[in-house]
Amino acid sequence: MKHNFEQRKQNRIVYAIRQAEKNTSLSDQQFNAAHEISSFIPMGQPILVGHHSEKRHRRDLDRIHNLHGQSIKAAEKAAYYADKANVIESNTAIFSDDPQATDKLRSKLKDCEDLQAYMKAVNKCIKKNDKEAFLKLPGASEEKWIIVNTPDCFKCKGYPHYKLANNGAEIRRLKARIEQLEAVEKIESSESEHNGIIYRINVEANRVQLIFPGKPEEQIRSVLRYYGFRWAPSEIAWQRHLNNAGIYAAKSALREIAIKMQVQQEGHEQANTLPDNQD
Known part of the structure; x- marks a missing residue:
């Protein structure tokens, strides 16, 4: 968001670097663990079928194989996050959230x-x-x-x-x-309420926001996702970028949610008016 654009960018870089370091360390640990297990198996030692060591030998080989696989995956993940950190840092694209x-x-x-x-x-x-x-x-x-x-x-x-x-x-x-x-x-911040839902134009955050009194039901969340809204825990709101498309999407979502709420309410009222079963 505009009021913390550079800080959020830096946080993403730091997170990616930490993930790269974490997975590099994990990869090394798994590789070393596999190497330690293999050090107890003599070079070229075959599996002695029927011998009391057969099960342990096979188990150790499976562990070595699995640890090597996990080590490779962790190394690939570390490389991914290292590349991601470089991309974020060197990205020259101009984002709408940037105050400049x-x-x-x-x-x-x-x-x-x-x-x-x-x-x-x-x-x-x-x-x-x-x-x-x-x-x-x-x-x-x-x-x-x-x-x-x-x-x-x-x-x-x-x-x-x-x-x-x-x-x-x-x-x-x-x-x-x-x-x-x-x-x-040119848009000014504003706020209004529709069926208990707060519709907020947040200019400072560069977002159009929909705020519910609690967690909306799945059918409501589906409508929000359909219109491009994403849950933002830091804002305690469902939001998307503030522009003409975002404002139009918010109004469309509110209309559709109102219809669903009305249908649901009518269903409850109809259920309450049904006569009780008579013996």
Whole structure:
């Protein structure tokens, strides 16, 4: 959430590192245990069928096999968490929960727009064979003029159409996301109650929340999950990201829950009005 984004990110990194260390230690313990058992079995010693040592020998071999398997699984798990910690730490994706998300998106948008203008200008210079104009572009040089004038495998010079198209699509995506975040920033925190359920717009947490007086029944939880809500123990609420889709989902979930509660209530009332069995 916005109010503790960096702390939550750091907590995830620390958790992944601890899990990696824990499973590395477990893998070593299991490997050493298997090695210790095998140290009591002479090298190349066959199973003496019918001998009093047969059962123990087979049992020890099974234990060694199982411990080796468990050691490998723990090592793989340790590698998974180590990779996960690196991914979280090096992830440059811009999340909506980041308080600086809008500024970062604007900066990224400017870079994309500058690149788009540069690629178009380069292609224009190539088309006109205007080396002098090219050398006036930011970062241009004699070497780059030679590179952009060298035909690719399709015998085309300059920046291909697909690069301009892909970058243009990224510009449109970034603009749409900035508009979405700016719209959310204009929303004010609010709270209302519907059939005993608190409907909360939590701007600080960047979440739309549904709060129940107790644990909802399974059929209600199914509705919540269907509309993308997840239980958050730290907030004691069912919630999802605060955006237009989240607000719409919350209202839809409340309507469906109200219908289910009404049907359930009518069923109880009908059961209470049934006449008692007469002898």
